[in-house]
Amino acid sequence: KNYTVLLLSGAVVAYAAFLQGGIDKTGYLWSVLLIAVSYLLMEIKKANIFSFLYGIFLFFTAVVHISGLVSLPYNPLSYFTILIIISIIIYVGNSVVKETLEKLLFLDKIANQDILTGLHNRKKLIEILKNELIRARRYNRPLSILLLDIDDFKKINDKFGHNFGDKILQEFAKLLKMSLRNTDHAGRWGGEEFIIVLPETNKKNAVKVAEKIRNLIGNYFEDIYGKKITVSIGLTEFKDWKNESIDVIMHEIIEIADKALYKAKRDGKNQVAVK
Template identity: 40%
Template sequence: MGILVQDVHYNYMWFALFPAVAFVLFPAGIALGASIIFGAAIVFIEFVLHGRAFWLKFYYVQEILIFYCFMVFGGYLYSKILEEHELILQRLATKDMLTGAYNRWKFLEDFESEFERARRYNYPISLIMFDIDHFKKVNDTYGHDAGDRVLKKIAKIVKDSIRKVDTLVRWGGEEFIIFLPNTKKEGAAVLAEKIRQKIEKANFDEVGKVTVSFGVAQIEKNDTIDDLLKKVDKVLYKAKREGRNRVEVAP
């Protein structure tokens, strides 16, 4: 019996490490399924096909089976936590956490490929750049928490107004961009005016009324990305110089 006990412990100790390896190499769901199948296969082979001294074997491998289940459960839990952390990091790398809009760097990364595709297949791209009027005054008068609530509400109004294929980007501070694939500047201007009116009519709690200025530009034949961004930035500041709360379109 001493030889059997020794053989059982040495023969089975190695397979309890299988879940640890599986959860390192594969996603949580695949590793969990593989660990369950592998554990069941070992039990079947040893206790059914090699049924010699079944109960004696089972008695001495209980602790290994318990350890195996612990490794499966622990590995699955660790893998799911790791996946959640990776998802959070991915969101931080691509989206502005306050407004849910894409951040500037993610937009520039994706915009480059979309820009080249538009030039190759000759379809229009328009940008709307907008800026909250007198936003510094909002922060100075009501505090940054109130300013954050204004940003979040404006972002929600915009996201509710655009198509699924359009992209809202927080360009910096209170400045945003709406990326509109397959859209001419005339259509972009109509959308900008619609959003401007919605924001003007909205109530922003203690802040009251807020207005926004818009610039609209469309990609032209020989434009680079920088050309388009400079163009839309220029007409935005024209809107602000000429009284704010208006839409200006690049010629």
């Protein structure tokens, strides 16, 4: 909103300079500068709208001048030059902004996303979990996490090759996405381990989510590939240790989920264990 007010104020000044002509009839340069600045301060769609509307305003002013209804310090060819300059700025503005946004999105992707699976990476998961723990503590809301591990994944890799193993990880990630709400967060913790953060979810409901995922995984791979691939899941619910820092709590909750996962593995795999 502040930028919009600033640009509208600038539009009044730039238009006044345009009408007056300025030194050596270069008053139109303020309009050119205004449009360029709009691409620096606004989203590209809003900058395009602003530039279009302001450009239309200048166009009708030029038409009125050429028609002889008003007197301005420009000759008709000057308007053609102004149009060309503004068009170039709009084109460059769109190109530069688009290219910059694409680069920023790519950098964000490689910084926060696991390239193989498309899920959050470990760094992003830690950030998400920390924020959700802060929110759960502040508003006294439930929060559960699942730690998942594909059973006997090393054997799968050794028997069928790493390319097949990568495909399993990618399919596994897709199934996780399908199983979760928009408010849930799934990420690759490392290797064949994954973490799911479930805001607003108590232990009882988290078990339902975990069992849904476990059954989906077991049925999917057997139906598609004819191979029995299963997952073990460790589950825990956030408990507010009042005197502990969020970093300590985050470490503790992951450690508890890991112990639950170990129990699921020890008791025969392909099951959900709760701590």
